Structures are given as C-alpha cells and as structure tokens.
Amino acid sequence: MSQGMILVLMGLVFLSLGYMGVPVAFALIGGVLVATALTPISFQSIIGQLFHGIDSETLLAIPFFLLVGELMTSSEVTRRMIRLAQALVGHLRGGLAQVVTLFSMFFAGISGSSAADVAVLSRSIAPEMDKEKYDRAFTAALIASASTIANLIPPSIMAVVYGATGNVSIGGLFLAGVVPGVMIGIGLMVYSYFFGPTGHLKPRAPLVEIFAAARGSALPMVIPVLIMGGILTGWFTPTEAGMAAAFYILLVLIPILRPRHVRNLPSDFMYTGLLYSLPLAAVAGASAFGWMLAYLRGPDTVAEYIQAYAGTDARMIMLLLVLLFIIVGDFVDAVPAIIIFMPIILKLTELGDINSVHMGVVIITTLVFGLITPPYGLSLLIAAKFVGVPFYKAMLRSFPLYIVFLLTIAFVVLFPEVVLYLPKWLLPESVGCFKNPSGTGYICPR
Amino acid sequence: MADSSEFAINRALVIQRHRHLKWPALDWLEALLMILCGVCMFGFTLCVFFDVTTRTIGYPWLWLQQVTTGFFAWGVFIGMAAATRRLDHIYLAEITRRMRGAKRQAIETVNRVIMLVIAGFMVGFGVQNALLDLGSFRMPSLVPMTVYTAIVPMSGVLIALFTVEQIVNGFKNGYAGPEDSEFGAEPVE
Numbered sequence: 270m271s272q273g274m275i276l277v278l279m280g281l282v283f284l285s286l287g288y289m290g291v292p293v294a295f296a297l298i299g300g301v302l303v304a305t306a307l308t309p310i311s312f313q314s315i316i317g318q319l320f321h322g323i324d325s326e327t328l329l330a331i332p333f334f335l336l337v338g339e340l341m342t343s344s345e346v347t348r349r350m351i352r353l354a355q356a357l358v359g360h361l362r363g364g365l366a367q368v369v370t371l372f373s374m375f376f377a378g379i380s381g382s383s384a385a386d387v388a389v390l391s392r393s394i395a396p397e398m399d400k401e402k403y404d405r406a407f408t409a410a411l412i413a414s415a416s417t418i419a420n421l422i423p424p425s426i427m428a429v430v431y432g433a434t435g436n437v438s439i440g441g442l443f444l445a446g447v448v449p450g451v452m453i454g455i456g457l458m459v460y461s462y463f464f465g466p467t468g469h470l471k472p473r474a475p476l477v478e479i480f481a482a483a484r485g486s487a488l489p490m491v492i493p494v495l496i497m498g499g500i501l502t503g504w505f506t507p508t509e510a511g512m513a514a515a516f517y518i519l520l521v522l523i524p525i526l527r528p529r530h531v532r533n534l535p536s537d538f539m540y541t542g543l544l545y546s547l548p549l550a551a552v553a554g555a556s557a558f559g560w561m562l563a564y565l566r567g568p569d570t571v572a573e574y575i576q577a578y579a580g581t582d583a584r585m586i587m588l589l590l591v592l593l594f595i596i597v598g599d600f601v602d603a604v605p606a607i608i609i610f611m612p613i614i615l616k617l618t619e620l621g622d623i624n625s626v627h628m629g630v631v632i633i634t635t636l637v638f639g640l641i642t643p644p645y646g647l648s649l650l651i652a653a654k655f656v657g658v659p660f661y662k663a664m665l666r667s668f669p670l671y672i673v674f675l676l677t678i679a680f681v682v683l684f685p686e687v688v689l690y691l692p693k694w695l696l697p698e699s700v701g702c703f704k705n706p707s708g709t710g711y712i713c714p715r
Numbered sequence: 716m717a718d719s720s721e722f723a724i725n726r727a728l729v730i731q732r733h734r735h736l737k738w739p740a741l742d743w744l745e746a747l748l749m750i751l752c753g754v755c756m757f758g759f760t761l762c763v764f765f766d767v768t769t770r771t772i773g774y775p776w777l778w779l780q781q782v783t784t785g786f787f788a789w790g791v792f793i794g795m796a797a798a799t800r801r802l803d804h805i806y807l808a809e810i811t812r813r814m815r816g817a818k819r820q821a822i823e824t825v826n827r828v829i830m831l832v833i834a835g836f837m838v839g840f841g842v843q844n845a846l847l848d849l850g851s852f853r854m855p856s857l858v859p860m861t862v863y864t865a866i867v868p869m870s871g872v873l874i875a876l877f878t879v880e881q882i883v884n885g886f887k888n889g890y891a892g893p894e895d896s897e898f899g900a901e902p903v904e
Contacts, residue, residue, distance in 0.1 A: 290811045291826045292804030294795065298833050313847075316840035320864050323791050324784060329763070332756060332787070343726075505767070512763040535753060538760075540726045542752025546794020547805050553791065602805055645807055 270307055272565045279304040279561065284600065293602055297554030297609075301561050310564065315557050322556025322608075323549050326508065327433035331381075332545035333511025334424045338380030339541045340518045341489065344530040347389050349486040350375045356482040358458070360473040365398045366411055366461035373415035374454045375486075377422035378493030379514070381429070383640060383648045386416035391655030401468045405658040410641070410667035411465070413652035414674075415457055417637045420603070421450030424496050427633045429507060430552065430604050434559075434611045439507045440500045441626040441699025442633070444691040449634045449677050456673030464669065488522055501695050548604045555605035559612060568612040575617060583621035587628070587682045590617060591635050598639020602647060606636060624714070626692055626700050627685045634681050638674040641667050730801045735888040736881045737800070748797035748873070755790030759783045778856045785863055792866040796873035799830070800880070812895040823890040824882060831878045837871030 270278075283300030287293060298319070305315050341347050351372050358367040369390055376386050390412045398408045420427045423443030432439035474482075492514050499505035499513055523530050562568070571593075579585035597606050618628045640648040643664050653663040681688050692700045693713060702713035728746040737745075762783040769776045798804045811822050845868060848860035 284807075286826075286829060287807035288810065289822060289826055290806060291829055292798075292806055294804065295830050295833050296807065298836075299829055302833065302836060312836060313840045313843050316836060316867065317844045317864070319837070320788065320844075320867055323788060324863070326780070326784065329759065329783065329787055332790075333760070333763075336756065336760070509763060509767050512760060512767070515760060516764060536726050538756045539728070539749045539753030542754075542756035542790055543749065543794045543797055543801075543803065545756070546752065546791045547798055547803065549791040550795040550798070551805055553795075600807065602807070647805075 273570065275304050275307050276562070276565045276567050276570070278307075279558070279565075283558065287601075292550075293605060294550035294554040297551065297558045297605060301554070301557045304561050304565070308561075308564070310561070315561070318557040318560050319553040322553045322560075325433050327429065327439070327506075328549065328552065330424070330429045330439075330506075330508040330511045331426050331548065332541060333508060333515055334381035334426055334429070335385070335545050336537070336541045337492065337511060337514045337518060338376075338382045338385030339537055339544065340515065340523070341376075341379055342385055342389050343533060343537050343540075344518075344523050344527045346489050346518075346522055346526050347372075347376065348393060349482075349526070350489055351389075351393055353479075353482040353486040356474040356479045360471050361462060362467055362470070363461040363465040364468050364471055365394055365401060365403065366407075366465045366468065367458050369394055369398075369411055370415045370418075370454050370457045370461065373418045374422060374451070375490070377419040377425075377450060378496075379489065380419055381424040381426040383416040383419045384651055386419045387412055387648055387651045387655060390416070391652060395656050398468070403466045403468060404666065405656050406662040406666040407466060409652040409656040409658050409663035410649065410670060411457065411461065412656065413641050413646065413648040413663070414667060414670045415454070416648050416652070417640045417674075418450045418454055420633065420637045420640070421446040421453065423447070423493070424507065424511065425633070426548070427603055427607065427636065428629070430607050431611075431629045431633060432507075434556075434608050435615060435625065435629065437625045437629050438692075438696065438699030440696045441692040442629045443497065443500065443507075444695055444699070445626050445630040445688050446633065447691055448688050449630060449637075449681050452677045452680060453637075453673055456677065457670065460670060460673060488526065492517060548602075551602060551605045552608060555608035558605070559609045562609060563612040568616040571613045572616040572620060576620060579621075581621055583623045584682060586617050586621040587623065587631050590614070590628075591631065591678055591682065594632060594635040595638065595642075598636045599642050600645055602645070603633075603636040603639060606639075607632070624685065624689065624700055627689055630688055631678070631681050634674075634678050638671070638678065641670070641674075730803075732894045733802055733892050735892055736802075736884045736890070738880055738884070741800070741876070741880060744873075744876075745797060745800050748793055748800075751793045752790060752797060755786045755793060759786035759790070762786060781853050781856055781858060788863055789866045792870035796870045796877065799874045800877040811890070815891060819890055820885070823885055827878045827882045827885070831875055831882075834871045834875035834878060838868045838875065841868030841871055 279300045282303045283296050286296035286299045301315055305312055354368045354371040358371050361367045373386055395408050423446060425446055428442035428446060429439055432442050495517055496510040496514050499510040500507060505513060575586060575589050579589055614632060618625055640646055649663055649667060650660060653660045689700050697711040702711040705712050728749050729742045762779050766779040811819055845861045845865045848864050851860040
C-alpha cells in the first residue's frame, strides 16, 4: 500500500473510531496502530512514543493552569471578579451578557481553560440570566463563545502545547494572543449590546460600589500580573509561573478570602490530577499520530498541495491553513490537532517565511473558533449541558456569533504588526528580534 | 441548570454515574486511583516549588526535575485509567448515548473491544519497552528509565480491567443509563 493510502487510512480509522464513541486518545492510538501494521515501524516504538509524547517539561504548565482555574472555581473566589464585572458593565443593555464576556476576559488572565470558565459562568451567572428571562440557548452560546477567550488571553493551554511541540516562544504566544482575545471579547459585547436580549436594565453602579468591587477582587487580580510578570522578567518559565500562581492561591488567597475551603484542597488536587490527564492522554496519542504522519511524509504532501495554490505568499498560506483548521477544528479537539498537524505547520511556516509566533496565534485563534462549531464544539457542548438546553438550539443561537470570530481571524492574518506589537515591545527575542550590536534597542525581522 | 451539587458529584472519589456498568468490588480501585492522581498532582507541584526555591538560593537540587517528570507522567497514565472507569475521557462524539436497544449494545461493545485491544498493546509492548529501559538511565541520578515507563503497561492492565468490567455489565444490564439524557438529546433508533 502506498504511503498516501496509509495516511488516508490512518485518518479515517481515527475519525471513524472517534465518531463511534471511542475516547479521542484511544481513537488516535487505534489509527496509528493500523498504520504501523502496514509499515516496517515496530509496535514497540509506537507504544514508546506514547510516553515520550508527554515526557516534556514544558507540558507541565498545563496542570498548573488547570489547578489555578480549579482552585479559583471551587473556592468561589471568582465571585468577587463577577461582582467587579457587574459593577463595571452591569448597567449596559444586556447587562448580564456583558458581565459574562467581561468576566471571561478577567478569568482568562488567571486560567487557561475554557471548561473552567464555562463551569464558573454556568454555575453563577446562568441562573441569574434565567431569572431575567434570557433565552437559555443564547446564554449557552454566549458562555461558550466567551469561554474561548481563555485560550487566547494568557495563560493559554493551547499556547503551551503549541510552544512545546513547535519550539515556539510560549511567552511570545501568550503576548500575541492578547489582541485576538480582546477583539473577541469586545466583539461579543458589541453583539450582545445591539442584538442580544435586553435583560433587566439596572442603574449605573456608583463609584463607591465600583471601588469596593475592585478592592474585593484586587487579590485575585494579582494572579495575571504574577504569571505574565514572572515570565516577562525572566524569573519564571511558564511552568514555574503556573506553580507560583497556584501557591499564591493556596497560601494567600484561600487563607484570606475563603479559609474554610482549606479542607476541600485534597479534593481539588485529586480532581485536577484527573482533569489534566484527559488532554494529556490525547497529547500522548496525538504525538504518536503526528510522529507517524511525519514518517509517512504527510507534511510534504499537504505542503505541496498548499504551495500549488498559494506559492510562497504568506497570507495565502495562512488563509488556506485557516480553512484547513476550521474544518479540522470542527471534528478534532484543539490540543491533539495542534500536535498532529505541527509538522505541516512548521513546514508551511518555513515555506512562507512567516513569523512563527504570528503563525501560532493564527492557528490558535482558528482552533478556538472550533470550540463552538458543530459537530465537536467542546465549549458549546459543555455550556449546553450545564445550562440545560439541547445542543442544536445552542448551536443555532451561536451562528451569528461566528462573525465575531471570523473577523478576528481575518484581522490576525492580515495585520501581523498589530498582533506582534506586544511581543516585540515586551519580549523581542520571542519574535526573532536580536540586540543591536552597535547600540541600544533591537533589530527585528520584517 | 447545573448547580453546586453536580460539581460535587463530579469530584467524588467514586463517581456514581453509570453505576450499572460498575462492580462495587472495584470501587476501592477507582478511589485509590483518584487519590494517586491527587498525590501526583501535589507531588509535582511541591517538586517544582522546591526546584525554584533551591535554585533561587543557589543550591539547586538537580534530581528534583526527575522526580517532577516522574510524578507528571505517572499522573497522566493513572488518570487515563481512572477516566476509563469514570467514563470521563474526551470524546469526539457521544452518538451511542442517543441510541437504544441492540444497535447501542453492538456499538458500545465494539468500542470497548477496540479499547481492550489497545490496552493489550500497551501491556504487551509496554512491558517490552520497560524491560529494554532497564539499560537506559536518566542523568544525573542514573535512575533507570523503567521507573518512568513502567506506568504504561500498568495503566494498560487497569484500562483492560475496567473495559472488561463495562463489557460484562453492559451485557448484563445494558449500556443505557439515566445519565444519557444529559445533553437533552432525543433517543434515536
């Protein structure tokens, strides 16, 4: 059988098993094992690859960012941030919808997980939205869409996986993700203001209340500063920054704000221990899949197809990749998708002479969109379940919100200088700049 | 609408969802795996903390990084086994939840047989890898790689055990349970 046929068969086996209901990690391994049987590769080395795929210190950041999200959620410290968001935007038209989005932007600075964000919002704001007669399908669609911001505004688990597998600066990806994250947030707020349900109109919060809410959430809001400050000053790697944030919550936030929660900490650790293994099991399977894909020269084949249409035009390459990843994101979870397709991404990054951080943000923003698109829109699935509405109804209400995502993706592709502004300013080496040998400042590639 | 009790249920040591697919006799094992997940999470959190601290004060403990990656990798594969019993894995689709009768019985069984085969590969070739790794060592502590990679076949054994448990109970009690309406989906034949 030709390599191309094996490649297609491997993909088909994975998708068939996945859609039959086999867990993603096992569906990936199943696909690889079938391909292995048709190549001279030994099964032993493929099973070994499962371990080597996760044997990376950079991936350690994932459990820490999940732990931070879980500790904040289970201790209910997040309520203070919700209060701040309510004080700031609760008076606007569609006040609670605005609160959902603003809170997601705050929470994104603390946790890198969309699922944690959906859990917090479904538990705290969704019942309030129900009382104010918001359509439940809209509530689920908005919560799911807003939760995707967690993967863009740092810290982002997708950025950690992308950086770890593609050897791209995670700090650079974190900073470059701010622009699309904020754009999606603002887009959702504008949509809710003009086209969403009105909700109960409330008076603007007095300055005293805003000040009190800001003071109440000051301690949790230190976390984004701790994480990004630590990374930017070079004190911490992303993993260590996650650990520092977790210790800050354990030693400062919980004892001061929720001392009674201390007895629940063992349960938080156990649950996070289980939680982090889920995406990383998929990473293990995906790394074996990606390894086999590279062996079968999949990156070369796809790169040749894309080159035939786009030549070496960077924008065309990125637009075709966006199309590819919109389709991929509809069917495959983002984390395995990044790992499986990384060899292809790297090949095309080189072909189009594209800045690797820029390419990373384009891919991550596109995959973030996949979290709310059917049939496998993970955030939308979770939000629909928690809010208590059939998935298809939430899906229909999310269609208009796609515009916000598509405009953001187009912006990220077309305006790299805006997207890379923050990394160039704060972490120049991350985007390929180097110190000017004859003076101060940096010399950056175009 | 989700409430606090649902979140508490998801965090339980032994989850009561899909009770009809579980043998009570294996509940202790699920509880133990959950505790081990917590131990691994706490273990590498502490290790990274001490790693940063000892490095900052100028007396780095180099072996800490090896303990960290050990806890991390073991945690992934222990969690993979626990998630198999709790049916907590990431799924692309849960079409079987919307099915009833013989069709569901057949597809659910096939899915688990596939998982069983994969678990078999993890055990068989994982043992071979672990034996081979007795000759490879991690610097600087010279710990054999087997200490790390042995978890792959062990996880495979647990996954196989839980899969068999689900196949047997699925045949006896059927796979469908009251939890299947969670997404509000209509049953289809």
